C-alpha cells in the first residue's frame with residue numbers, strides 16, 4: 640500500500656509496519672497526529688526521501704539506484720549517519736536484551752546459547768567498527784568533495800585531504816559486515832528446538848529479519864548510490 644505525505648505516523652505504520660524504523664531514525668514521534676509533510680517541514684527533512692525509504696521493498700541494486708540517485712549527497716549521508724545511530728543505540732541493544740532474556744529463561748545451560756551470545760558480540764563489535772571507519776573516512780571525504788564542488792572551502796586545504804583518500808582502497812577494504820547477521824540467524828535457528836518459551840525467541844527472530852532488510856537497503860545506498868556520486872564528484876575536480 641502506498642503511503643502519502645498527508646498520512647500521519649500511525650497511519651503510515653499501519654500501512655507499513657517496518658516504517659517504524661525510518662520514523663525512529665528521523666526522530667519522528669509515532670504518536671504525532673500531524674501529517675508527514677508538516678512534520679518533515681518542521682524537522683527540515685525531505686519528505687519525498689522518507690516516503691521513498693518506506694516504499695523501498697524492491698532491494699535490487701538497479702531499483703535502489705534509480706530511486707535514490709537524484710537526492711542530494713548530504714541527504715544521503717544524513718540518512719546513513721542516522722541509520723548508524725539507530726542501529727547502535729536502538730537495534731543492537733534491543734537484540735542483546737532479547738538474547739539476555741532467553742539466557743535467563745534457559746538457566747544458562749544450553750551450549751548453543753553461548754554460541755549465539757558469542758556470534759552476536761562479534762557481529763556487534765565488527766558492525767560498530769565498520770560504521771566508525773565509514774564515518775571517519777568515506778563520509779568526511781564525500782562532504783569535502785561536495786563542498787569543494789560548491790567552492791565554499793579553501794581549495795588548497797581541502798585538496799590536501801582529498802588527495803590522501805583513495806576511494807578504491809576504501810571500497811576494497813570495506814567488509815560486507817551485514818552478511819554476518821546471517822550467521823546469527825543460523826545459530827538461532829539451531830537453538831529454537833531447545834526453547835520451551837517461543838515468545839521472546841519469535842520477537843528476536845522478527846527483529847533480526849527487519850534489521851537485515853533495513854541494513855541491506857542501507858548497504859546498497861552506501862555502496863552504490865553514494866559511492867557512484869562520490870566518484871563522479873572526484874572526476875569533476
Ligand SMILES: [Fe+2]
Pocket residue numbers: 719723770773857861
Ligand atoms: Fe554504513
Ligand SMILES: [Fe+2]
Pocket residue numbers: 769773813858861
Ligand atoms: Fe558499509
